[in-house]
Amino acid sequence: MDMTERANLHLRGRLVFAAASAAIALVGAMPAHAQSDAVPGGADAPRDSSQDIVVTAQKRASRLSDVPAAISAFSGQxxxxxxVSDFEGxxxxxxxxxxxxxxxxSASKVIxxxxxGGSDDYRPNGSSSAALHIDDVYQTSNLFLSLPFFDVERVEVLKGPQGTLYGRNSTAGVINVLTRDPGKDLDGYVTAELGSYERYRIEGAVGGAITQDISARIAVLREWGGGYMNGKGAGSLAGTRVFAGTPVVPxxxxxxxxxxRDMxxxxGTLLWTMPTGGKLKLKAFMSRDKGENQITDSVQGINNNGWLEPDNDPYTFYSSRYPMRDIRMHGGSLNYEQPLTDDITLTTxxxxxxxxxxxxxxxxxxxxxxxWDFNDRVRQKSLEARLAGDLGPIDWxxxxxxxxxKVKFMTDLDYTDVAATRVRTNYTQTRKSRAVFGQVEWPITxxxxxxxxxxxxxDKARFAGSTIDLNPYGISQGASRFPAVPVFFDNRAHDNNVSGRLTLSYKPIExxxxxxxYGTGYxxxxxxxxxxxxxxxxxxxxPENVKAYEAGFKxxxxxxxxxxxDGFYYDLSELQAFTIVAPNTPNVRINVGKSILYGVDLQVGLSLFDNDRHSLRLEAGGTLLDSRITEFQGTPAQVAANLGNDLPAAPHRTANASLxxxxxxxxxxxxxTTFDARYKSAEFKRLNNVATSRxxxxALFGLRGELSSDxxxxxxxxxxxxxxxxxxIDRNLAQRLVGSPRLFGGGVRYEF
Structure with missing residues (x-):
């Protein structure tokens, strides 16, 4: 065993010891209470209590506090x-x-x-390390991160590799979004909201029984306005021309x-309770976002390809055009659940x-x-079928x-003022993935x-396409900048993997x-x-692989x-990331080496007081994280620039709290009255950890007041x-994408 392995084993032991020590200290400090078998969310459940959320992280309903893993769960309320109106929220x-x-x-996000996951591909063929599932359907492309949040039942964020039940591309974790199903009784709501920068939002839903066995629900969202950036046009570059024969800067x-926004x-949801005791649920959706795309702000004092912004106002920008977006999505799912025996249920x-x-x-x-102009199209079809049941005390x-x-994506790149040309990329990727899985839960005592x-x-994939110099002005300088263009390719990839997880849990009292x-992800x-x-x-x-060691308590x-x-230690190999492999070349996504990540997740919720007139509840959480690139593949200069760095989007400390x-x-x-706070320490957004990516x-704070009637x-x-x-939100060289300034708003809501 070499010194690195010894150090890693020692660190794992320290994490387990730290988690166990925290458990002993916290249990010793907690007030004594009798054991309770109260049903989650039932009459005996405390109000607004996180542990009462029922989650389906294990492909079956369980109380959050009973799942032996790190999960953050958020109810619709x-x-x-x-x-919260999107994944950023x-x-x-x-x-x-x-x-x-x-x-x-804002139309191209990675989580x-x-x-x-911070080094994931931002293009539509790239899979996120944090697998997104909406109503139990895996979303293959980050394009679907643009889907809005409305009429949501709950959101579950599973931290850590989920290779057994969720499969590939869940090395970082899983985000489950569950929308509301219809009930037997007529119910619904409508909300109208007005906010800063002329932001308007109208949301509503109605649902209930159509017949004795069939119920339905319809939800709608309309949102527009809210832009907080100010464009200054082309500034002093307006009307200038770099190359004779190219158009002037407009x-x-x-x-x-x-x-x-313009969303x-x-x-729509139909739910049929079948005579066989089964349930058949059909969900269909559509969305359209025809908003204005936020543009990055150039940071004063840093030369941005020859342009120096004359002010340092983070909410102003200069540009020769105002970029738009048009994102349209539709789809649906059919969920069939049928008890086959008293002990076995089929879900498709x-x-x-x-x-x-x-x-x-x-x-x-x-x-x-x-x-640039992105033109992307993604089409996906999926099927999952599983049997679940129990064999005596064993759940399986x-x-x-x-x-x-299938992903088709074309990009037009405008290099008019640096290379007197435009370049077009036109690619198609197809992928087929097949999997079998199983899990057993055995109470040995x-x-x-x-x-x-x-x-x-x-997993099988094919990637074909071309990059060509359009040379629209007939004077392209592209040959000196892109000597290998035109490029034509047609490549295939095929890999397979066995992932798994083994968990030992101990419940000394209720x-x-x-x-x-110990688990692996792929x-x-x-x-x-x-x-x-x-x-x-x-x-x-x-393929990128991770070995995960975790220990914790609830x-x-x-x-x-x-x-x-929850203490965790990850050993990551064949890290997929963007890096510059040679001088004067663009970022390329390759396997760059190995890294480790370790830290501790903390969550707490408690009622500070609760009587007939007042109640005050605290919910808080935090993550301590360290990451390090331990092996890097590249030139000596690249190794020197990257070895030992933090991974992108890996802040050392984050915390949330709400009262x-x-x-x-x-x-x-x-x-x-709701007061919430969010803290995030500094982080690098690029692999090389240069100062201009930091x-x-x-820290952000929010305050909300609501007067409600029964x-x-x-x-x-x-x-x-x-x-x-x-x-x-992002920073790269001379560019930064800023978050929203202080916002005010209010509205009315009616529920029935």
Whole structure:
């Protein structure tokens, strides 16, 4: 055993010891309560208690506090009260999770969990390390991260590799979004909201029984406005020409309030309770986003390809055009659940989704050095079938999974002011993935339970396309910048993997669960979806693999106290990431080497007081994280620049907290005050950790008040980013993408 292995084993032992020590200390400090068998969410359940959320992380319903893994779960009410309307909002509520909006701005996002995923591909053929599932359907492309949040039942964020039940591309974790199903009784709501920068949002849903056995629900969302950036046009470069024979830099004039949303979304659900005792559920949706694409701001004092922005206002930008976006998606799922015997249930899920995205973008300055148009289309079909049941005390699940997806994407790159040309890339990727999986949960005693599972995956992909110099002006300088263009390629990739997880849990009393696990995760090989400027760049990537060691505990009491601690250590090999492999070449996505990640997740929730008139509840969480590149493949200069670096989007400290105070006013009136806070330490957004990719530490605060009546109506008002903090979502060289300034808003809601 070499010194590195000894150090790694020692570190794993320290993490397990730290988790165990925290468990002993916290259990010793917690108030004593009698054991309780109260049903989650039942009459005896404490209000607003996190542990009462029922999750389906194990492909079956379980209380959050009973699942031996690190999970953050958010109810529909929680999401509503904090104004969460997209994945960025969920990220802001979850410690240890970070989001980066790359070249596509807010229309092109990647998510990292515990430092994994920050180097994911921003193009539509790239799979996220954090697998996104919506209504039990896996989303193959990050294009679907643009889907809006509305009429949501709950969101579950599973941290760490989920290779057994969720399969490939879940090395960082899983995000489950479950939308609301119809019930037997007629119910619904409508919400109208007005916010800063002329932002409007109308959301509503209605559902109930159509016949004795069939119920339905329809939900709709309409949102527009909210842009907070101010465009200054082309500035001093307006009307200039770099190369004789190319058009001058146009000046589109000034625009205020740039970045407006223009979203329409619909969802319909039919639920049939069958005479056989089974349930058949059909969901169909569509969405359209025709908003204004937020453009990056050029940072003063840094030369951005010849352009120096004359001011350092983070909410202004200069550009020769104002980029738009048009993102349209539709699809649906068919979920069939049928008890076959008293002990065995069959579940089958068919899914289909289609996404079409057109996004314009620019580089934070008026010079046309890398303006681009993305034209993307994604089509996917999936099937999952599983049997679940129990054999005496043993719970088990076995299943099969298949998914096909096809991605067509074309990019026009405008190099008019640096190379007197435009370059077009036109690619197609097809992928077929097949898997079989199984998991067994065996209570070997009344206190000890062993859970084990395996999954075999077979993955095939084909990537074909071309990159050509369009030379629209007849004077292209591209030969000196892109000597290998034109490029034509047609490549294939085939890999397979066995992933699994083994967990030992111990429940000394009803309120406490202690666990330790070892698991593996697998991110499929594939292809670099960015612009290919040489045949080598189109070669397939090797699969990315992670070994995960975790240990932790959960405490849950009938009085509303909840706490969890989870220590983790990841050993990652064949890391897929963007890097510059040679001078004067663009970033290329390759396998760059090995890395380790380790840290601790903490969550706590407790009622500070609760009486007939007042209640005050605290929910808080945090993640301590360290990551390090331990082996790097490349030139000596590249090794020196990257070895020992943090992984992208892996902040060392993140934390969230919220205080919810409820005041009974009498006459059926209740006033709820919610104060929430989010802290995030500095992080690098690029692999090489250069200073110009560093996003500084920031903290955000929000305040919301709502007056509600037991008659179903409520009025609310809020302020977000209370201190008007200037913070960046992304930073790369001279470009930064800034988050929203202080926002005010309010609205009315009626539920029936």
């Amino acid at each position: 929680y999401i509503q009260e904090r104004g 969920i990220v802001e509520q979850t410690p240890g999770v970070s989001i980066t909006s790359d070249f596509g701005g 990292s969990v515990r430092g994994l 000046d589109p004039g000034a625009r205020s309030g740039w970045g407006d 329409l979304a619909l969802r 899920i068919l899914g289909y989704q289609y996404g079409k995205r057109f996004v314009e973008g620019a580089t934070g300055g008026p010079a046309r050095v890398f303006d 699940v076995v299943g099969v999974y298949a998914i096909n997806d 009344d206190k000890f339970t062993v859970t084990g599972g395996l999954r075999y995956t077979d 309120e406490i669960k202690v666990y330790a696990s 991110k499929a090989g594939g292809f670099d979806g960015s612009s290919i400027f040489s045949a080598v760049e189109a070669l397939p990537l090797k 405490v849950s009491t009938a009085a509303g106290f909840y706490a969890s601690v 919810v105070h409820k005041l009974q006013l009498g006459g059926g009136l209740e006033f709820t 996003v500084p530490t920031y 008659a179903g109506w409520s009025v609310f008002a809020y302020v977000r980013n209370l201190t008007d903090e200037v913070y960046a």
